[in-house]
Amino acid sequence: MPTDAPSGTVTETSSGVRRAALVINPTKQSTDEVRQAVERVSAEDGWEAPLVIETTKDDPGSGQARQALDAGVDLVIAAGGDGTVRCVAEELVGTDTLMALVPLGTGNLLARNVDIAVDDPTAAVEAAFRGTERSIDVVHLTLDHAQETQVFLVMAGLGYDAAIMSDTREDLKDRVGWLAYVDAGIRNLPGEPAHASISIDGAEPFECRLRSVMGGNCGKIMGGLEIFPGAKIDDGLMDLMTIAPKGKLGWLAVLGKLFARGKGRDPSLQYYQCLTAEVSLREPLAVQLDGDPLGEAKHLLFEVKPKSLRLRMPLGYKDPAIVSDPLP
Structure with missing residues (x-):
């Protein structure tokens, strides 16, 4: 269940204050660390308190991503395994809403390809807020x-x-x-x-x-x-x-x-x-x-x-075998 505003709530993003949503798989390890890091970085960077929504066995991320979109957030962070990342991305494709990810699974395939730390959730959270933005194919x-x-x-x-x-x-x-x-x-x-x-x-x-x-x-x-x-x-x-x-x-x-x-x-x-x-x-x-x-x-x-998908990834030189333009 969400720990913040319900689905459909319009946040203060409409008045210029940015807000992130954290879509998180509660069965994964390091979830407390991720929540705390998202709250901390949001406060440090002047963002509104984040909307936190947990995935469920019946809904691994799609409904939660739609709820985040309805809330008008600026950034949706998918924290979980590859399934959570894919389900969130499916809802964000073709929208103007930025996506980021905190890998908490076994494969963490997209994270490995775009240099997001797979063994440091705090670093992944900081990259989600402070990294560079790319538009990627889906x-x-x-x-x-x-x-x-x-x-x-x-x-x-x-x-x-x-x-x-x-x-x-x-x-x-x-x-x-x-x-x-x-x-x-x-x-x-x-x-x-x-x-x-x-x-x-x-x-x-x-x-x-x-x-x-x-x-x-x-x-x-x-x-x-x-x-x-x-x-x-x-x-x-x-x-x-x-x-x-x-x-x-x-x-x-x-x-x-x-x-x-x-x-x-x-x-x-x-x-x-x-x-x-x-x-x-x-x-x-x-x-x-x-x-x-x-x-x-x-x-x-x-x-x-x-x-068709706006994705946040860490600052720094990118492997030219992965992206067309290797600069951030």
């Missing part, structure tokens, strides 16, 4: 011709990678963090390729057999590995990757090309850049968005919305 994904789209900020996948996310043991994540994904990855290595039809930017579809197809907005994941080498979060393009290992040693070729940053001609790993992509399967496979399992689907439609 990718909209439609599953099985649904009427509504969903968004992702880092990557979405169909097949092997999504099976990893849905099969990762929560108890192991609590003990060893992101290494739990490695365990799930090894257990899901065996499997048969699926027949897929893929169209890039509306071109004639091509047929292939694959274990996974992934769309990426930016490239870094846990352990410093770049799944989409050189993918920029603000270039108006999405990177599409297909994984099709051949034979028992095929996964070694996939890993080799990943560590070589996509260089080489091995067909086990192929990259494309596009504004839109359409993937059709004969049989449904598991789907994930920014690490969240979403069940199964047979048809995916990706569409990039360039620079």
